[in-house]
Amino acid sequence: MRLSEVNPGTRVRILKLGRQDPALKKRLLDMGVLSGEPVTVERVAPLGDPLEIRIRGYRLSLRKEEAAEITVEVLS
Amino acid sequence: MRREVVVAVAGNPNTGKTTFINALAGTRLRVGNWPGVTVEKKEARLKFDGTEVRLVDLPGTYSLSPFSTEEIIARDFLVKEKPDVVLNVVDATNLERNLYLTFQILETGRPLVLVLNMYDEARKRGLRIDLEKLERLLGVPVVPTVAVKGEGVREALETAISKVRDPEPSISSPRYGEEVERAISELENWLLEKGTPALGKYPARWLAIKLLEGDHEMMREAGLEELPGLSGVEHLRSAHGDPAEILAETRYAMAAGIVRECVTRKEIRPDLSEKLDRIFLNRYLGLPVFLVVMWLIFKMAFDLSAPFVDWLDTLVAGPLNETLAWALRLVLAPEWFQSLVLDGVLAGMGTVAVFLPVIFAMMFLITFLEGSGYLARAAFVMDRAMHLVGLHGKSFIPLLLGFGCNVPAIYATRVLESRRDRLLTALLAPLMSCGARLPVYVVFAGAFFGARAGTVIWSLYLVGITAALLLGSIFQRLLLRGESSFFVMELPPYRLPGVKYLLIHTWEKTRHFVVKAGTYILAISVVVWLLLHLPPQARTLEESYLGRASKAVAPVFAPLGFGNWEAAASLITGFLAKEVVVSTMGEIYGLGEETGGLSSEGFPGESWRKALLELPRAFLEAGHNLIAGIFPVSLKPEEAEASLLASIRKAFDPLSAYAFMVFVLLYMPCMVVLAAFYAEFRSLRLVVLMVSSHFLLAYTLSLFLYQVGKFLAYGG
Structure with a gap:
């Protein structure tokens, strides 16, 4: 499943980053968005985009189109 | 003698790095730009226990990748200039992500001291950090600090200097498996x-x-x-x-390992930021809260500063002008020289002065928004709408401020991180119809549209927004195609910014405006004075170079419905400030004569006394504005004289008046905006791009409106 499709409040694990634009991908890596990392989708912005996620103990926001390439699995 | 020690200060954004450097350097901090780019460079020279220290603040970055200007600057400084030691400021409450950069700095081979900032906050949140273990595992000295209170900052610098003095410095280079x-x-x-x-x-x-x-x-x-x-x-x-x-994973795995070893969480307390965001970012409340905050910012920036703007205006036009005139008469200066000093130089300085309260107030508020953490939330709430037109969530703030005044809007684009977003927003912000255009609308709409004047004025605001959308999409297609922009952005914890931090920042930016933009504004004012007063035998505006130039270019505007030289002349002087369009017309049509010349021969002591007594009233009025009134009071139009209206009715018809208003709105940012834009982006090419694109857009739009209107009215 894609990170952009995850419902708020769900805890997931990143499986693969996918093929982003190189600058975007490097930015994600630098911010610690890496495969194997657990992520909680906290909320969606009032207008429906972007997303807020919690990762490595801090909070990060990214647009749905930026999250669409990231594959995740739901953690029970 | 030892040469000076170069200490670089590096770290993630939102770690209190700026507060740290302010605490160390205070007023000795010099703010400039990194060569060739618009990124701020802060530097200070201090003497610390007999050692000459040059402190260089590197831009706040998460990494040393080559994808943003800030990152390239930071890494170039580290690997090319080779500072003697790096003070790496990290947020103690968010060690894992911060250490990612620490490893990258260590990779450059520079000696490093880890500054564990916000140490009190970490303890308050129940985090216990084993400092000795952290030092051992990282192989660098660790100094806990609370920069807002100035705690530990001296020790941090001391540790850095002793590291440099160490005859056998141990360089720890991380090993990656x-x-x-x-x-x-x-x-x-x-x-x-x-x-x-x-x-x-x-x-x-x-x-x-x-x-x-x-x-x-x-x-x-x-x-x-x-x-x-x-x-x-x-x-x-x-x-x-x-x-x-793999490298990113390895660095993060090592950071996570160190955090696991050194940090224990005694108890989990609910985070205040999370509680606040349940309201501020709530699905239903998020947008209303955002609108209220924006309304407050707008109101405070403009209403609070308006009385001071008026006060400075009278100060310059009154006592300052009179004193200078008195001094010039005293030394028997020729009349032309008096005029040059009073109407050229002093008027230019007055222009700079009246912008100070607005810029100061606005910068204070923006710095507060940024430092408090709400700015990131505002971007989060607005990004969907702004992204639809190719902008960033944060672009909303400069654009909104543009409705008050375009000049602080240009400065406000600094909140944007990527150069692409900053430039695009700055190019479009002057299309927002500012307060200075309103007097023009009031006169023209009042003269031709009577009861519907309000609707007409509203439509002009919409024309400005539409023009920005139009130009924005053109720029993105033609100019900024290759430059990527994304929204991967940290939502930092809410924090109350320190007053010292706010004042230093606000002062720096205001000073930047005076020194940089002020110089250009002064120069332009003198040039315009020359155009108005030369050749020497010119008696009226019509005979001056400006009048002659207006006659020469007037036919260009004929297809737009206002081919008279009076309109052209007021458009040219409107470059000084848009409201001047009206006063120039007044002057040409033989109204609004100079009120000066009546001043007494002696020193104008009385008018100084009056002006100084007015200052407390400005404070009172600012306080009053803050509390009273729902609508911005700064948009109070002045009453136009009936005779001016009559002259305008003769020269224009409703259709050409509307085309003229659209043209005044769009044709060119005023000189103060251009000066600020140049001071910020340091590129004449971009100034030319802004002017030519706005002018072309204004011309096309007015031409279209006038010709279609004429066709519908007379041809169809």
């Missing part, structure tokens, strides 16, 4: 063997790591198209995939 290390050393050896000019500039191991990461800048510097087929590199790639990903 067997497979990665094998690839790195293979690449390093290959580089040393092959030899490349890049080796003279960069440390070999660092260069090898960057090449392994596929860093396009370093590949270019080393003259490589792709990595050589070395067995270790090939193995890494086939077994684990993209080396850039």
Whole structure:
């Protein structure tokens, strides 16, 4: 499943980053968005985009189109 | 004698790095730009226990990748200028992500001192950090600090200096595990063997790591198209995939390992930021809260400063002008020289002065928004709407401020991180109809549209927004195609910014406006004065160079419905400030004569007294404005004289009046905006681009409106 499709409040694990634009991908890596990392989708912005996620103990926001390439699995 | 010690201060954004450097350097901080770019450079020279220290603040970054200007500046300084020691400021409450940058700084081979800032906050949140273990595992000294209170900052610098003085400095270079290390050393050896000019500039191991990461800048510097087929590199790639990903994973794994070893969480307390965001970012409340905050910012920026703007205006026009006139008469200065000083130089300085309260108030508020953490939330709430038109969530703030005044809007684009977003927003912000255009609308709409004047004025605001959308999409297609922009943004915890931090920042930015933009404004004012008063025999505006130029260009505007020279002349002077369009027309049509010339011969002591007594009233009025009134009071139009209206009715008809208003709205940002824009972006090419694109757009739109209107009215 894609990170952009995850419902708020769900805890997931990143499986693969996918093929982003190189600058975007490097930015994600630098911010610690890496495969194997657990992520909680906290909320969606009032207008429906972007997303807020919690990762490595801090909070990060990214647009749905930026999250669409990231594959995740739901953690029970 | 030892030469001075260069100390670089590096760290993530939102770590209190700026507060830290302010606490160390205070007023000795000098703010400039990094060469060739618009990124702020802060530097200070201090004497610390007998040592000369040069403190250099590097831009706040999360990494040393070559994808943003800030990152390139930070890493170039580290690897090329080779500072003696790096003070790496990290947020103690968010150690894991912060250490990612620490490892990258260590890769450059620079000695490092870890500044564990916001140490009190970490303790308050129940985090216990084993400092000794952290020092041992990282191999660098660790100093806990609370920069807002100034705690530990001296110790941090002391530790850094003693590290430099250490005759056998221990450089700790992080080791990244067997497979990665094998690839790195293979690449390093290959580089040393092959030899490349890049080796003279960069440390070999660092260069090898960057090449392994596929860093396009370093590949270019080393003259490589792709990595050589070395067995270790090939193995890494086939077994684990993209080396850039592996390196990031390794650094983060090490950071996580250190945090696991050194940080214990005694109790989990609910985070205040999370509680606040349940309201501020709530699905239903998020947008209303945002609108209220924006309304407050707008109101405070403009209403609070308005009385001071008026006060400075009267101060310059009254006592300052009279005193200078008195002094000039005293030394028997020729009349033309008096006029040059009073109407050219002093008027120009007055223009700069009246903008100060607005810029100060606005910068204070923006710095507060940024420092408090709400700015990131505002961007989060607004991004969807702004992204639809190719802008960033944060672009909303400069654009909104543009409705008050375009000048602070230009400065407010600093909240944007990527150059693309900053530039695009700055190019469009002057299309927002500012307060200074309103007097023009009031006169023209009042003269032609009577009861419907309000509707007409509203439509002009919409024309401005539409023009920005139109121009924005053109710019994105033609100009900024290759430049990527994304929204991967940290939502930092809410914090109350310190007053010292706010004041230093606000002062820096206001000073920047006076020194940089002020110079250009003064120069332009003098040039315009010359155009108005030369040749020497010119008696009226019509005979001056400006009048002659207006007559020459007037036919250009004929297809737009206002081909008279009076309109052209007021458009030219409108470049000084848009409201001047009205006063120039008044002057040409023989109204609004100079009120000066009646001043007494002696020193104008009385008017000084009056002006100084007015200052407390300005404070009172500002306080009153803050509390009273729902609508911005700064948009109070002045009553136009009936005779001016009559003259305008003769020269225009409703259709051409509307075309003229649209043209005044769009044709060119005023000189103060252009000066600020140039001071911020340092590119004449961009100034030309802004002026020509706005002018072209204004011309096309007015032409279209006038011709279609004429066709519908008379032709159809």
